[in-house]
Amino acid sequence: METPFWGPDFDALTSTDPEIADVVLGELERLRGGLQLIASENLTSPAVLAALGSTLSNKYAEGYPGRRYYGGCAQVDVAEEIGIARAKELFGADHANLQPHSGASANLAAYAAFCEPGDVVLAMDLKQGGHLTHGSKVNFSGRWFEPVAYGVRADTELIDYDQVRDLALAHEPRLIIAGATAYPRLIDFAAFRSIADEVGAILMVDAAHFVGLVAGKAIPSPVPFADVVTFTTHKVLRGPRGGMILCRAEHAKAIDKAVFPFSQGGPLMHSVAAKAVALREASTSDFQDYATQVVANAVALAKGLEEEGMRAVSGGTDTHLALLDVRPLEVTGAEAERRCDAARITLNKNAIPFDPAPPATASGIRIGSPSVTTQGMTEPDMAEIARLIGSAVRAEPGTTAGDAALAAAADEVSRLATAHPAYPRNSG
Known part of the structure; x- marks a missing residue:
């Protein structure tokens, strides 16, 4: 069906407000260039976006x-x-x-x-x-x-x-x-x-x-x-x-x-x-497969992060998210978040139960699998992501070795994200 002229029209946004158009494109490129592990985020379908822009x-x-x-x-x-x-x-x-x-x-x-x-x-x-x-x-x-x-x-x-x-x-x-x-x-x-x-x-x-x-x-x-x-x-x-x-x-x-x-x-x-x-x-069987994979990916990611030296709170996960204690790596949750961000991995610092650190610092990180699962990633990819998170968290910014490790991790993240792009260009 032909899209009606009054439907979503990015050309109209570009010509009317190029500054906001640049922000929208910048966010799309951010999604396509990194790994989104915020447990409370996901990538809606083009159909959902079309209804929102109607x-x-x-x-x-x-x-x-x-x-x-x-x-x-x-x-x-x-x-x-x-x-x-x-x-x-x-x-x-x-x-x-x-x-x-x-x-x-x-x-x-x-x-x-x-x-x-x-x-x-x-x-x-x-x-x-x-x-x-x-x-x-x-x-x-x-x-x-x-x-x-x-x-x-x-x-x-x-x-x-x-x-x-x-x-x-x-x-x-x-x-x-x-x-x-x-x-x-x-x-x-x-x-x-x-x-x-x-x-x-x-x-x-x-x-x-x-x-x-x-x-x-x-x-x-x-x-x-x-x-x-x-x-x-x-x-x-x-x-x-x-x-x-x-x-x-x-x-x-x-x-x-x-x-x-x-x-x-x-x-x-x-x-x-x-x-x-x-x-x-x-309500579809495809979504049921997706939900099952979300849990499998979260379990695999938590296990991989434990192998990287972090402690999984409660011993693991049954859902889409995991909480990791990063103190064994002698880093705070806030610093772990910053280092991962430098490697194009988006996650968030989070307090752990009985956390001795204040919330703005925190002793843990929270990771979620919904977005990367939407992009088609599976357990082997989770093992790779866990390795990249571990490399980023252990890297000390401002040092020659640390900066090199973060740059290398960012390159590998970009490769993985390119292989499983957010909003592939043929998706609408």
């Missing part, structure tokens, strides 16, 4: 399909209804809301649906893998609610479910949150459900990081256990930047009201449509 961006559509506050919503109603149906089918959920602008927006709506200011919320400690919206004092979740934090065991670095239960019994939280940003292992949703039932709490699962693995049937789903599941759509799920909420039928009205009109106005209909595209892609 005329649906123009439409104001406060409300929900069939109940809008503006006229002219017939087409966007169809897009949202398609997305809702796809989400419910893909995840086996009673209800879906595709309107949250982000994962944080989805979490705010979940709090609003079930809690009043001052209610106790039990969630994972940010210092041990949790999320900013799970009770941090600098976030609405810690300022408007009363956070109680659970963590991991010192001996295994796995969630301490006995502690979760003890804290729940002691504090009687209104909301219990399962989910994290830097926890590499599977979460026992049945255990959380049992604890929530024992104290009469609502169970919320923040599945932002791993929901794409659920969609691809690579790991168990939280949907049968949770009252509400919130997540982002741009990580393993490989959709546009945005959020989504799934919930049980009895909570549908409360969730919808908490999104609109409580916390948001008009939805971003181009993003809603792009989420629908991503959900369709996630």
Whole structure:
């Protein structure tokens, strides 16, 4: 089908605003010239990008399909209804809301649906893998609610479910949150459900990081256990930047009201449509193969980094991410991140459980396999990437040997990225 003249048109951007066009091209070249190992990032398909750059961006559509506050919503109603149906089918959920602008927006709506200011919320400690919206004092979740934090065991670095239960019994939280940003292992949703039932709490699962693995049937789903599941759509799920909420039928009205009109106005209909595209892609057997490979690659990468002298937190990973303690190499997480960046390897410093270093320095790095798996890389490539990370982390910038090692690693990274390009030129 011929692209309509009003569709995505990079020539129009180039002629209208060459400065921003240069930024867009520069980002594309950055993706094509390096390795993207940020666990919370991925490469959307050209189809998702096309929906994001469509005329649906123009439409104001406060409300929900069939109940809008503006006229002219017939087409966007169809897009949202398609997305809702796809989400419910893909995840086996009673209800879906595709309107949250982000994962944080989805979490705010979940709090609003079930809690009043001052209610106790039990969630994972940010210092041990949790999320900013799970009770941090600098976030609405810690300022408007009363956070109680659970963590991991010192001996295994796995969630301490006995502690979760003890804290729940002691504090009687209104909301219990399962989910994290830097926890590499599977979460026992049945255990959380049992604890929530024992104290009469609502169970919320923040599945932002791993929901794409659920969609691809690579790991168990939280949907049968949770009252509400919130997540982002741009990580393993490989959709546009945005959020989504799934919930049980009895909570549908409360969730919808908490999104609109409580916390948001008009939805971003181009993003809603792009989420629908991503959900369709996630329902395919190809995506299931992808999700399985994401986990296999993360396991292989963690193993390779252990062979390079780093310690895998909790002994490894069951998901798309791994957390590595870099102290055995006598370097901080921040310095490891800088050295890898010099070698065109993008990852992030991250605190490890019971980290003695401040967050801005950190003792660990977090790596993720979604983007490189999207580019078609497999376990042998992960072994090569682990070797390159090890070489970069051990290289000391400012020394002749260190600078040479980083330059050599950057050249090898470029070769690997060229063999598996991001957005190959024939992909649209």
